[in-house]
Amino acid sequence: MRAAVIGGGITGLSVARELLARGHEVTLFERDARAGGLAGSFRVGDVWVERFYHHIFKTDGAVLDWIGDLGLAGRLVWRPSPVGFFHGGGVHRFGTPLDLLRFRPLRPMERVRMGLAILRLQRMEDWSALDRVTCGEWFSRHVGANAYRVVWEPLLRLKFGGSYDRIPAAWIWGRIHPRARSRSRGGMREELGYLDGGFERMIERLKEEIVARGGVLREGVPVTGVIAEGGAVRGVLAGGTEAAFDAAVCTVPIPEFLKIAPPLPGADRARLEGIDYQAVVCLVMECRESISPVYWLNVSDPRITFGGLIEHTNFIPPERYGGRRIVYLFNYVDADDPLWRMDADSYFRAHEASLRLVNPAFRREWVERTHLFRARHGTVVYTLGYRDRMPPFETAVRGLSLVNTSQIYPYDRNMNNCAALGRRFVEERMGEGRR
Numbered sequence: 001m002r003a004a005v006i007g008g009g010i011t012g013l014s015v016a017r018e019l020l021a022r023g024h025e026v027t028l029f030e031r032d033a034r035a036g037g038l039a040g041s042f043r044v045g046d047v048w049v050e051r052f053y054h055h056i057f058k059t060d061g062a063v064l065d066w067i068g069d070l071g072l073a074g075r076l077v078w079r080p081s082p083v084g085f086f087h088g089g090g091v092h093r094f095g096t097p098l099d100l101l102r103f104r105p106l107r108p109m110e111r112v113r114m115g116l117a118i119l120r121l122q123r124m125e126d127w128s129a130l131d132r133v134t135c136g137e138w139f140s141r142h143v144g145a146n147a148y149r150v151v152w153e154p155l156l157r158l159k160f161g162g163s164y165d166r167i168p169a170a171w172i173w174g175r176i177h178p179r180a181r182s183r184s185r186g187g188m189r190e191e192l193g194y195l196d197g198g199f200e201r202m203i204e205r206l207k208e209e210i211v212a213r214g215g216v217l218r219e220g221v222p223v224t225g226v227i228a229e230g231g232a233v234r235g236v237l238a239g240g241t242e243a244a245f246d247a248a249v250c251t252v253p254i255p256e257f258l259k260i261a262p263p264l265p266g267a268d269r270a271r272l273e274g275i276d277y278q279a280v281v282c283l284v285m286e287c288r289e290s291i292s293p294v295y296w297l298n299v300s301d302p303r304i305t306f307g308g309l310i311e312h313t314n315f316i317p318p319e320r321y322g323g324r325r326i327v328y329l330f331n332y333v334d335a336d337d338p339l340w341r342m343d344a345d346s347y348f349r350a351h352e353a354s355l356r357l358v359n360p361a362f363r364r365e366w367v368e369r370t371h372l373f374r375a376r377h378g379t380v381v382y383t384l385g386y387r388d389r390m391p392p393f394e395t396a397v398r399g400l401s402l403v404n405t406s407q408i409y410p411y412d413r414n415m416n417n418c419a420a421l422g423r424r425f426v427e428e429r430m431g432e433g434r435r
């Protein structure tokens, strides 16, 4: 089979890898100059740094398989990852059960109930009932309305904006349940994984492997249309010319898919159009000094204008980056949010006062360089009852498939689940026959 894989993010790389392993002819089209998508990187000095902060968990089997297969296991590091919550003018640790017991923004009984609720989600195997109840309802029932308001509501608002109160509790299950085994020391401490030199190394190796197995990698070449004839894929339009293919596997976000797909039945199109995405804006700051005491700082304080602050060099030491501190500030936004259109300088200024709230010593002079990255389709907004609306791989056009993060629910949309999704798609369509 001659397959066009459209989109060179983690999902597209995974699909291409799996198809090649079964002996198919593959051409991978990536619109940007470099494949990688949301997991792509840029250079700080001579080191790759992700445009959007990235780490992996010990339970991320599919990505760990890749790292092993690609000969990168020696570069994998596991490190403790201190997490905090900014609330009421201070940073409160929030990464371990002990932190939770000491978490002053909640009353003692609420802390205990929160711990029990998290334990319950970790142990629950069947999540289907959680698809029909919102996070707000579930947590208010199990932890109380105040604890929901302090901890979960800000996190949901941060990620899903105005849709925060329509998100199913299954989404939180999908984040908590699989991570239970990512902890060490009897569950006391979570260690996160990173590839020394950046995840770009994994992407580079994947690309090399695709080419070595006879795949064609076309970076910087957007697909502008999938052409169908007699109800089946005939080829794709890319770089102004048509190339013949028997199958087109689209791993791009749904709105991009709808732009290039051949005509689809109205009901199928409407179903896909009903799935929304939140945009994400992320400022990477190269700093002289450390701003935050933790790696991952959540925010539950209405005075703070950014959604979260991630100090990557509280996870991977600054020496790796020539002594620079790498700090991410980010907001998930609606596309009409003024933050979405800002340049790096305006975005920094919009958050400068908040940085000083987190660290009163913070000075603008600490920031030596900034880099702003945006993604219009940062995350799918899963709403109540999403399970039944989740799109299938196959479409009404023979040979045209959709494989993307809209099909990962209730699990977190992360590199591992995208790698696993690509593998599952090919296994379901082509069977096990890997060479």
Ligand SMILES: Cc1cc2nc3c(=O)[nH]c(=O)nc-3n(C[C@H](O)[C@H](O)[C@H](O)COP(=O)(O)OP(=O)(O)OC[C@H]3O[C@@H](n4cnc5c(N)ncnc54)[C@H](O)[C@@H]3O)c2cc1C
Residues within 6 Å of the ligand: 006, 007, 008, 009, 010, 011, 012, 029, 030, 031, 032, 035, 036, 037, 038, 039, 052, 053, 054, 055, 056, 221, 222, 223, 224, 251, 252, 253, 256, 260, 280, 282, 330, 375, 378, 379, 404, 405, 413, 414, 415, 416, 418
């Ligand atoms: C802020 C943020 C933080 C994250 N943190 C983590 C983390 O810590 N750990 C983790 O594992 N994951 C993390 N992720 C998630 C992870 O990056 C994504 O799940 C994954 O990269 C998505 O891959 P994808 O291939 O499905 O989609 P995408 O990365 O969106 O790839 C789609 C690709 O298609 C291309 N494309 C679009 N249209 C066309 C076209 N017409 N023709 C050709 N190409 C086209 C795009 O350029 C893009 O490269 C994070 C994501 C974000 C946004």
